[in-house]
Amino acid sequence: MQMTAGTLSEYLVATNKVAQGHATSPPQLMHMVDEMDAFFHREFFSKPLEIAPIAAVLAMNAYTALLGAVREALSGHVVLVFPVARAALESACYALLVSEHEVNADVWLNRNLSIGDLKACRKLFTVENAIKILKPIQPEMAEYVRGLHEASIDYGAHPNPLGIMSHFGPTGLQGDDEFGYSLTGVQGHDSWHVNRELLVCVETGQAVAFLIAASIPGHPLLNERLKDFDDWMATKNQMAESLNGAALEYTGPMYSYVRPPHP
Known part of the structure; x- marks a missing residue:
């Protein structure tokens, strides 16, 4: 089997070209990302909050x-969205765990002081432990966080089939007795994959926002203004169905159910 690949220089040129194209002409779902960013700034970055220092970090x-x-999505190297989105989700889960008990901040800070500290940190700081805290607050969001974390691993945070084979396909005969296949590293401007991965970012962002709000005692987003969060979720659901081209029956992250259009 003969393998060939582009060079680093070619990769950098390709990702820069896609990113510059998106800066000039934003992809279809970029407005959802802009709305997400505005939501974060409105809820968390525009006024003082009662949040523990390490939870804030x-x-x-x-x-x-x-x-x-x-x-990563805007660069076209969309498979890298998933490990980074997973890191964002885990960091928000850790913020919730630190906010639960003051001593948990020390467990996190002391992680690399000794083997015992490392084991204690690994035992405490897990997504599943954050889910246990979320369940009494909103069971649906607890399952949503679990679904997003598991899906991120399936779709690219680990080198699993869903994250690799969806970018793999035949290129046809190569000579008399060989057949070619390609693995696409960089997707094009405003492509289906770019837009689907922007949906991934928004869905992850909604879970991150909820986790951060849950880390702040009495945050209004989880109380008198919970409808604001629900409305944001409903708007995202409508856009996901628009990208899919049909209504979705789903549990967990919607992006797992969105399918590319048939050629």
Whole structure:
């Protein structure tokens, strides 16, 4: 079997070209990402909040990782959206765990001091432990976080079939007795994959926003203004169905059910 691949220089040229094209002419679902960013700034970055310092650091890290996932989508190297989105989700889960008990911040900070500290940190800081805290607050969101975390692993946070084979396909005969296949590393401007991965960013962002709000005692987004969050989710659901071209019957993250159009 003969393998060939583009060079680093060619990759950088390709991703820069796609990103520049999106800067000039935004992809179909970019407005959803802009609305998500406005939501974060309105709810978390425009006024003082009663949030523990380490929880705040983890929340900010979740937000910046989310921006990184958007950047990967806009570059066309869409498979990298998933490991970065997973990191954003996990950081928000850690923020919730730190907010639950003051001593948890020390467990996180001391992670690399000894083998015992490392084991204690690994045991405490898991997505599943954050889900346990979320369940009494809103069971649906607890399952949504679990679904997003599992889907991110399936679609690219780990090198699993769904994350690789969806970019793999035949190119036809190569000579008399060989057949060619290609693995696409960079998707094109405003392509279906770019838009689907922007949906991934928004769905992850909604979970991150809920987790951050849950890390702040009495945050109005989880109380008197919960409808604002529900309305944001409903708007996203409508756009996902528009991208899919049909209504969706789903549990968990919608992006797992959105299918590319038939040729």
